Amino acid sequence: MNARQAALEIVTNVLQNESYLNLECKRVLSTGWSVEDKRFITALANTTIENLFRIDYVLNQFITAKRVHSVIMNILRLGACQLLFFESVPVSAAVNESVKLAEKSGKRQLKGFVNAVLRNLSKNFGKIQYPDRDEDPVEYFHIFYSYPKWLCEQYIREYGEEQAEQMMSYTGDRSLTCVRLNRLRADHAPEGYLPGLYCEDAYYIKGMTAVDEIPEFGEGRITIQGEASQVTVCAAGIDKNNYVLDACAAPGGKSAYAAWFARDGKVVALELHRHRAELMKRTLERLGAKNTEIHIADASEYRLEWKEAFDVVLADVPCSALGLLYRKPDIKIFKKKEDIPALAAVQRQILETCALYVKPGGVLLYSTCTIDKAENEDNIRDFLRRHEEFAEDGLSPFLPGELKERTEDGMLQLFPHIDSIDGFFMARLRRL
Numbered sequence: 001m002n003a004r005q006a007a008l009e010i011v012t013n014v015l016q017n018e019s020y021l022n023l024e025c026k027r028v029l030s031t032g033w034s035v036e037d038k039r040f041i042t043a044l045a046n047t048t049i050e051n052l053f054r055i056d057y058v059l060n061q062f063i064t065a066k067r068v069h070s071v072i073m074n075i076l077r078l079g080a081c082q083l084l085f086f087e088s089v090p091v092s093a094a095v096n097e098s099v100k101l102a103e104k105s106g107k108r109q110l111k112g113f114v115n116a117v118l119r120n121l122s123k124n125f126g127k128i129q130y131p132d133r134d135e136d137p138v139e140y141f142h143i144f145y146s147y148p149k150w151l152c153e154q155y156i157r158e159y160g161e162e163q164a165e166q167m168m169s170y171t172g173d174r175s176l177t178c179v180r181l182n183r184l185r186a187d188h189a190p191e192g193y194l195p196g197l198y199c200e201d202a203y204y205i206k207g208m209t210a211v212d213e214i215p216e217f218g219e220g221r222i223t224i225q226g227e228a229s230q231v232t233v234c235a236a237g238i239d240k241n242n243y244v245l246d247a248c249a250a251p252g253g254k255s256a257y258a259a260w261f262a263r264d265g266k267v268v269a270l271e272l273h274r275h276r277a278e279l280m281k282r283t284l285e286r287l288g289a290k291n292t293e294i295h296i297a298d299a300s301e302y303r304l305e306w307k308e309a310f311d312v313v314l315a316d317v318p319c320s321a322l323g324l325l326y327r328k329p330d331i332k333i334f335k336k337k338e339d340i341p342a343l344a345a346v347q348r349q350i351l352e353t354c355a356l357y358v359k360p361g362g363v364l365l366y367s368t369c370t371i372d373k374a375e376n377e378d379n380i381r382d383f384l385r386r387h388e389e390f391a392e393d394g395l396s397p398f399l400p401g402e403l404k405e406r407t408e409d410g411m412l413q414l415f416p417h418i419d420s421i422d423g424f425f426m427a428r429l430r431r432l
């Protein structure tokens, strides 16, 4: 298999089976590729998915056939992606290698079609017409930034056109991987790691293609964890002796960090799905988080034995993950507007139950990795209206310098395009 075939396999599995892009990349890249190939395959698969609506829009200006076989369409998408976004790939390579892919895919008879569409596209770059930004900004953002229309509408409505465009155009630096130094196993970062932007335990590794390349990961001295997730745990203000519940815990990033803060106390990590709990068990073992206990159960179902038992409860609820779109672009394709009310309802149920587990004087930290008012501040305001025994508790004392100013009513919404980290939301509530 060559690199473009590998990228085709990833893109096909993502689009046909709704497989997660990052997991598909990990699976396909686990079999003996050079670092250069790994980078190319990852970039090609990611850029194709990230720009899918735009690529299809452009291709449709050069396809006259009424229907195109799905394999051929994916080959055209990869070819068009190289022509539009990969300056380092010569036009001849983008076209000829796509033709070879068509041959190898068992659709020999369509190689002339692939050749014609891509050649035509390469000769007519200057004539590609995008929707008019002034006349129809929603349509323009939808195509140009490959965002679903409902989200373009929502972001324009909530943040205005200028900020919506900044949010959609932000891509971050994909060569950097954020890790957390695990102080349960290490007291300093390995040489060459770049310091984080906000957290003292956050570091960045440049040019990493797989975690198994770095021994310190296997040794549990570091773990992959975005800075926004680290900031969220810091915001809980966990003390050494605290008894902590992490109510939606897998894959265990926050539980493991909480276990360091509560190193003379205990962390109970609750997770609904058994396979994710297994994943978390391995992570917590690797990181030496011995003061943790895993429970497999539904966080919205009340357990009497936990009534007012915890000093700190983390409710890192399942969400639409819109704060991760810049680095997990497959979410843009599959997330539907209709998913949001159901998610918000689950979040409210989990919040309601978790609140019952907080000791008087204890802290409830609600968080999501999304930028969506319905799942974030609306849920919190609704909760506080109905629970006089809880009040917003200042987040600022627990946040690093620059973020202190950004809190509003005990809540913080992080934005990738402003903060250069994942778009997390957090709210700190105290039980009176």
Ligand SMILES: C[S@@+](CC[C@H](N)C(=O)[O-])C[C@H]1O[C@@H](n2cnc3c(N)ncnc32)[C@H](O)[C@@H]1O
Binding pocket: 229, 247, 248, 249, 250, 251, 252, 253, 254, 255, 270, 271, 272, 273, 276, 297, 298, 299, 300, 316, 317, 318, 319, 350
């Ligand atoms: C946002 S993720 C948590 C990430 C985790 N806190 C971390 O930092 O690694 C949400 C998790 O909640 C789990 N989940 C979903 N519904 C749940 C429920 N009703 N009860 C408990 N866990 C649930 C999901 O399976 C998922 O693992």
